[in-house]
Amino acid sequence: MVLKLYAGPFVGGGSAIVGLTLVEKQVPYEHVLVKMDAKEHKTPEYLAKHPFGQIPMIDDDGFIVYESRAICRYIIDKYPNQGPDLLPKGLKERTLVEQAAAVEYATFTPALLPVLREGVGKKRRGEPVDQAVLDEALKELSAKLDVYEVILGKHKFLAGDEFSFADLCHYAYAPMLTMGEINIMTSKGPNVTRWWNELMSRPTWVKLKEEGFKSTQ
Numbered sequence: 001m002v003l004k005l006y007a008g009p010f011v012g013g014g015s016a017i018v019g020l021t022l023v024e025k026q027v028p029y030e031h032v033l034v035k036m037d038a039k040e041h042k043t044p045e046y047l048a049k050h051p052f053g054q055i056p057m058i059d060d061d062g063f064i065v066y067e068s069r070a071i072c073r074y075i076i077d078k079y080p081n082q083g084p085d086l087l088p089k090g091l092k093e094r095t096l097v098e099q100a101a102a103v104e105y106a107t108f109t110p111a112l113l114p115v116l117r118e119g120v121g122k123k124r125r126g127e128p129v130d131q132a133v134l135d136e137a138l139k140e141l142s143a144k145l146d147v148y149e150v151i152l153g154k155h156k157f158l159a160g161d162e163f164s165f166a167d168l169c170h171y172a173y174a175p176m177l178t179m180g181e182i183n184i185m186t187s188k189g190p191n192v193t194r195w196w197n198e199l200m201s202r203p204t205w206v207k208l209k210e211e212g213f214k215s216t217q
């Protein structure tokens, strides 16, 4: 049975990185559209599978997994012989990827989310933006990107010269910055700019953004 991806229609958040992992690893899937405005993610049937009632979630022939990064790791480990080696097998190489992925989850994204809340979410809802709050949030994010600038001066991607799961995790939320016309990812320094432009023009990502989640069965 083909793997089912439960996600909304929009390629963003955790669903984006799961979708991208499926495309990178050339895994066929069926997109099960979860209509969040109809609260389909809070029905007893859905909650029985995902007790927090969120997207994304997968059902791989009865094996249910939620939490986007756990799903990505599962897919990557299940299909070692197709697509890029996003989680290398060597102990040290894999640890460096996990180190960079932990930085994304514990440092980068917590600094990014306040920027999105103030600078994108509020703007899109037509609410007044508190410029002081946005500036403070941008300052925090900028400090993290200063460190990325140094790291990306040493190698092409975050954990070495190969694109990895650590880079892939950054597709969850940072692409949404442009929805608020915030160009911090391409205005900090040459290394971050080069890396981000490379991620944003990666063919698998461009295709996924253009086509949306596409059942491949």
Ligand SMILES: N[C@@H](CCC(=O)N[C@@H](CS)C(=O)NCC(=O)O)C(=O)O
Pocket (backbone or CB within 6 Å): 012, 013, 014, 015, 041, 053, 054, 055, 056, 066, 067, 068, 069
């Ligand atoms: N840490 C979770 C976050 C999932 C999450 O926050 N999903 C949002 C959509 S992007 C959601 O389902 N929100 C509805 C809710 O929490 O009720 C993951 O990465 O899978």
